[in-house]
Amino acid sequence: MEGTITISQIMLRDHQKIGTLLANLNNGMNKDHQKVLELFHEFIWTLEKHFFIEERIVLTDYNPPDEKNSAAISNLLREHDHMLKLSRKLEEDLIKNKKVDISQLQKMLIKHRDYENEVLYPMLDLELNKTQKKTIVQKVTDYYKW
Ligand SMILES: [Fe+2]
Ligand SMILES: [Fe+2]
Numbered sequence: 001m002e003g004t005i006t007i008s009q010i011m012l013r014d015h016q017k018i019g020t021l022l023a024n025l026n027n028g029m030n031k032d033h034q035k036v037l038e039l040f041h042e043f044i045w046t047l048e049k050h051f052f053i054e055e056r057i058v059l060t061d062y063n064p065p066d067e068k069n070s071a072a073i074s075n076l077l078r079e080h081d082h083m084l085k086l087s088r089k090l091e092e093d094l095i096k097n098k099k100v101d102i103s104q105l106q107k108m109l110i111k112h113r114d115y116e117n118e119v120l121y122p123m124l125d126l127e128l129n130k131t132q133k134k135t136i137v138q139k140v141t142d143y144y145k146w
Pocket of ligand 1: 051054080112116
């Protein structure tokens with residue numbers, strides 16, 4: 001029943017997964033170094049895939065109708081870039097055995113996620129046509145089958 005899945009539904013699953021990984025990371029921060037590195041690596045890997053899906057699948061068919069929407073999308077893309085850079089820096093520090101603080105990254109991610117859940121995805125579900133949405137859901141599903 002792919003046709004009935006909305007962009008919100010399919011992307012919310014991803015957000016939940018990232019939230020769980022971040023919580024695991026928070027709980028595991030005082031555990032052994034190797035374990036923290038493994039958790040962090042899984043977190044970055046999942047985050048990169050998610051941003052790729054948003055940038056290359058979810059947002060490609062959307063033409064912002066006005067300046068305000070266009071600026072909001074640009075801002076989201078900038079935040080992706082910033083959060084990936086920050087994540088990679090934290091991973092580098094972890095590899096060097098430095099103490100890291102993930103609270104800033106966590107804060108940014110939560111704000112970004114909430115905006116997408118509450119504003120972006122519902123708006124896309126409203127503004128894209130049925131065929132566009134079906135294509136997006138199909139592509140995201142295929143991506144996860146690889
Ligand atoms: Fe995003
Ligand atoms: Fe997202």
